[in-house]
Amino acid sequence: MIVISSNSRGVGVVEAMEALKRGGTAVDAVEAGIRLVESDPEDTGVGLGGCPNILGVVELDAQIMDGRTLNAGAVGCVARYEHPISIARMVMEKLVHVFLVGEGAERFAREMGFEEATLLTPQMRAAWEKKVREEMGIVDPSSLKDAKDLRHLSKWATDPYTKMGTVNFIVKDANGDICMGVSTSGWGWKYPGRLGDSPVIGAGGYADNLYGAAACTGAGEMAIRVSSARSTVLYMKMGMSLHDAVSEALRDLNRLTDQRIGGVSILAMDRDGRPTCGNVGDSPPSYAYMTPEMTGPALGTGICVPFAG
Ligand code: GLY
DSSP states (O other), X not given: OEEEESOTTOTTHHHHHHHHHTTOOHHHHHHHHHHHXXXXXXXXXXXXXXXXXTTSXXXXXXXXXXXXXXXXXXXXXEOXXXXXXXXXXXXXXXXXXXEEEXXXXXXXXXXXXXXOOOOOOHHHHHHHHHXXXXXXXXXXXXXXXXXXXXXXXXXXXXXXXXXXXXXXXXEEOTTSOEEEEEEEOOSTTOOTTOOOSTTSBTTTEEEETTTEXXXXXXXXXXXXXXXXXXXXXXXXXXXXXXXXXXXXXHHHHHTOOTTOOOOEEEEEEETTOOEEEEXXXXXXXXXXXXXXXXXXXXXXXXXXXXXXX
């Protein structure tokens, strides 16, 4: 058994391992771990306390994929519920669909009995209001919703303040089953309705017991263009080692010299439960991991492929 997470503070890793030790499945463990990150207001890229869109609305995205069955569930633009990972799991388990967004996703969450929550923390509201007042000279930031044209503000999404936080968990359970989950509030100050890679199955995450799993953090617009997660797993299917598969998927990202709006990290596990993480750049990313004999998570260091172009 093993739990790995892109969250280098290791939030939720112990709880995910405890879920496994209680006999839970990889799906249970992924959900348990990610829910804790979603509830952590210190994490401004996921769940409660996430960075809002241009209009000051926090819109959450998540996906989960069960590598045993290749079943998957995803939700996007969820503005009123704290745990999109749990809604995504319910989509996977209760519906014939795999992906719900916006009002439909929220309607489904209500039907499933999820509690509504206020996701915008006072700190994030203040940060958004400051941004609107200082960069647009708008005294009342709430009036921005009546603006006819927000297009020119979409560049705000590249504001380094927001850091594009996302969390990935990949778990292998006692049965050898692998599950992957992703949750994010997406890019801060994003255009309303924008979806990144996080809820897109194959782009932001993929899991297949036969070969392994992968999930992404960073600039979702990049990972979508080269289907980074599915590509990583497919490269393992084609016979590459974990290291080579992640490196190849990073080289795919490296080809995106036009509209290179940010970096992407790939967290991955092979079918034997070996973990790694990789990015394009000079310094390899780190990830948290925990096996049953450990008392807490440790940090692993991944690999990096130099920038090209
Ligand atoms: N990877 C998170 C996002 O782009 O929204």
